[in-house]
Amino acid sequence: MNRNIYMDYAATTFIKNEVLEEMMPYLKGFYGNPSSQYSIGFKSKMSIEFARDNISNAINCKSEEVFFTSGATEANNWAIKGFAHGNKERGNHIITTKIEHESLLSSCRYLEGNGFRVTYLSVDEEGLIDLEELKNSIEKDTIIVSIMFANNEIGTIQNIKEIGKICKGKGVVFHCDGVQAFGKVPIDVKELNIDMLSISSHKIYGPKGVGALYVKKGIKLHNLLHGGGQERSKRGGTENVASIVGFGKATEISFNNMKEDMERLTILRDEMIDNLLHIEGSFLNGGSGNNRLPNNINIAFPGINGEDLLFNLDRMGVCVSSGSACQATSMEPSHVLLALGLSKELAKASIRISIGDETTKEDMEYVCENIRNIVDRIRMVTE
Numbered sequence: 001m002n003r004n005i006y007m008d009y010a011a012t013t014f015i016k017n018e019v020l021e022e023m024m025p026y027l028k029g030f031y032g033n034p035s036s037q038y039s040i041g042f043k044s045k046m047s048i049e050f051a052r053d054n055i056s057n058a059i060n061c062k063s064e065e066v067f068f069t070s071g072a073t074e075a076n077n078w079a080i081k082g083f084a085h086g087n088k089e090r091g092n093h094i095i096t097t098k099i100e101h102e103s104l105l106s107s108c109r110y111l112e113g114n115g116f117r118v119t120y121l122s123v124d125e126e127g128l129i130d131l132e133e134l135k136n137s138i139e140k141d142t143i144i145v146s147i148m149f150a151n152n153e154i155g156t157i158q159n160i161k162e163i164g165k166i167c168k169g170k171g172v173v174f175h176c177d178g179v180q181a182f183g184k185v186p187i188d189v190k191e192l193n194i195d196m197l198s199i200s201s202h203k204i205y206g207p208k209g210v211g212a213l214y215v216k217k218g219i220k221l222h223n224l225l226h227g228g229g230q231e232r233s234k235r236g237g238t239e240n241v242a243s244i245v246g247f248g249k250a251t252e253i254s255f256n257n258m259k260e261d262m263e264r265l266t267i268l269r270d271e272m273i274d275n276l277l278h279i280e281g282s283f284l285n286g287g288s289g290n291n292r293l294p295n296n297i298n299i300a301f302p303g304i305n306g307e308d309l310l311f312n313l314d315r316m317g318v319c320v321s322s323g324s325a326c327q328a329t330s331m332e333p334s335h336v337l338l339a340l341g342l343s344k345e346l347a348k349a350s351i352r353i354s355i356g357d358e359t360t361k362e363d364m365e366y367v368c369e370n371i372r373n374i375v376d377r378i379r380m381v382t383e
């Protein structure tokens with residue numbers, strides 16, 4: 001029996017057919033440069049602006065506050081470095097958390113080597129920051145707070161509304177890595193007081209290599225990429241037209257179907273968690289109930305090496321992950337799980353399962369049964 005069950009939607013997703021269809025004309029006939037002064041150029045330009053409208057509508061901002069990038073890695077780099085360099089005279093202190101995506105954390109480490117000071121907030125056992133600690137960490141020379149909306153490994157959703165309020169009250173800019181929440185949780189940047197938001201297309205059934213940064217009007221941001229006049233001279237480089245079109249379409253679809261899709265996934269997720277927690281000794285990592293993304297499951301199986309479990313599941317045609325995809329080859333335990341207080345052993349005994357559009361109840365049961373069998377088998381030989 002050759003099954004193929006993909007349960008790593010937090011790492012990336014397939015491209016939906018409707019999205020691909022929307023992109024195709026721009027990969028074939030309409031190849032005009034958006035900056036050119038003739039009709040196939042205008043056609044490209046218009047399609048980009050249409051996608052920009054889709055995204056601004058989804059997060060409730062103005063169209064001109066959305067800037068396309070090559071993905072969320074670039075958006076995170078740009079937000080934190082561009083802001084730090086653009087606002088040096090106001091202060092050199094940055095606040096973030098220990099559980100951010102590597103693109104944000106390594107940008108912060110780079111800034112630490114270049115005259116900035118960074119506070120890394122700790123999290124509780126569910127992965128939530130302490131709002132009082134955040135408040136107390138904001139100093140006179142703090143210029144920006146960067147906290148992710150939802151974590152990519154453990155699915156924990158922060159109290160973004162309160163964080164936004166605190167930042168606004170203290171007069172510091174709030175950047176949020178919204179990649180995992182975008183399309184799964186409503187995001188209204190005005191209501192939540194988010195000043196900058198990073199998002200990515202390939203986590204919501206769009207193409208890889210495209211994302212965006214929302215930058216609230218009035219925020220001073222240095223360029224990361226200097227070049228031509230594209231993206232209102234804030235991000236040079238000929239636009240990735242077809243991918244931007246796909247990103248716009250994927251955004252529209254995700255937001256139109258969000259409520260029903262997420263209700264379905266939440267039920268599947270909870271059944272799966274319930275099922276896996278019956279395996280002796282296992283426990284859930286990350287947020288509970290409403291504090292958890294509808295599609296995230298992260299479970300520890302004490303005594304098991306997560307890599308062994310992954311390898312055996314792969315042989316059964318099942319794709320899940322240990323930690324985040326970006327660290328999968330490093331063999332280091334996840335910095336996120338360690339931040340929750342897990343030992344190295346327990347962090348390495350954990351796997352992340354992330355479900356999505358094509359996940360069925362039948363898939364879920366097949367995967368649970370296989371995990372149970374593999375865990376039993378590994379425990380038998382190592383006892």
Ligand SMILES: *Cc1c(COP(=O)(O)O)cnc(C)c1O
Binds near residue numbers: 011177200209
């Ligand atoms: C995937 C991801 C990123 C990086 O996005 P890319 O578009 O792949 O560069 C950043 N932050 C989070 C939380 C992610 O899950």
